Amino acid sequence: MGALEILDIALVVVAAAAVLIGAIRAVIGPDLVDRVIALDMLTVAGVAFGALAALVTGSTAFLDVALGIALLGFVATIAFARMIERMPTDADTDGGEQG
């Protein structure tokens, strides 16, 4: 049983690595769209993270957290998508090189 618990923790570590990599993209952008895409990926990773946390801690409350993240992430992404769509020009763009 000890081995399986270690495996669970290893899975959490790998999921944390995925969250970290996604967070790098959210920080470096370069556009707002790229950041929101990274955020979208982070919410999905957060759901998986919550499910794994429920296993490691044995507390099913983390499953509710996962459910909450899934619901909230959907709303957040849609709100960001609407906002980006309505922005007059892409003022956040600083990384695209002009030919």
Add this chain to the structure above:
Amino acid sequence: MVILAYALKIVGVGFLLLAAIGVIRLPDAFTRMHAATKAGTLGAGLVVIGAAMSLEGGMAIAVAIATLIILLLSVPIASHLLGRAAYISGAPFWQRTVSDALSETLPRGEDLSAGDRSSAVLDVSRVLAAPSFDGECDATMTGAAIGRNASVPLTVVGLIDPAFVDDNPDDMRLCRVRLQQTLDRVASSLDVAPTVEMIEGDPAAALGALVRPDDVVVLPAAGWFNHGVGKEPEAMSGRGEALFPLARRLTVPVLIASAPLDIHKITVIDDGSERILDVLALIAKTRLFGDVSVSVTWAASAEPQPVRRKALEEAGAPLTVGFSAAKSADGIVSNPGEVVVSASLPSGRADWYGLDWRDRVAPDWRGHYLLV
């Protein structure tokens, strides 16, 4: 049951990691979104199923199933909206993007990957010509000819796109030597002495930095990104594939040159814009293509009215401007001249499984295409 649960969780976390790597490594917003959505949903979904199987208690399993259903319902919708927003906001495409299926469906904002042609100065004070890499001199010969017609100097640009060369110093060196040989041969075959430039880098950025607003750029119809050294990109032929994206990103008139030929007639595809009138006036003033006759054609939906016809005739004076028939429904020009002048490129890719894009102008037509 336990083994299955762990297998699901391990595979799920693996997909999650793949999604993260995709988000950090892929080159543009659209490809990143594709990685985040598909791999991410599958990964998180598998992890949640695995967790539900490991947990005890009906309530926990119910919550896990609800989470899974919400994930499967919401993530595709959210990502679809996000992709739509990215497109509309004008997120730049990867420089090797070859087709844009939404171009006539969705409005696109300020597109950093396409040059704004409407505001560009229209004049000719220099011709930039790029020889193709395997030594075909079509573009330079044509560039020299139009430079002579308009009495403007010619610059020959040799370009190495590092994306098509292996990360190998020997290949790069071989590439430079070959390009130098090509440039020497090109320079010696012309009766005018051109300025020679050799540049390395992303074609659009490198050439864009060199181009002045009053240049005309001449590119070889076959493209010149095949360096004959190192890697042959599999997904792209490396021949004409990069040609259209490059031509679109430049803001000056781009002449896509076929083999040198005597020009007697040019065909102008009229779209009703001022730009076409300006270009016609420029061609008439500078005699870019010599003393030619001008034939005007148009899309069936944009037949020029008498006022427009008069404007075209005045712009083209003293060249004789005639009016032929509309293009066919699939965009084929009937009886085109040696040069076709248009504000847009033929639809689709430059090189589609060996089919030549010039066949989409008119079957077996092999003239020059001036994108203005």
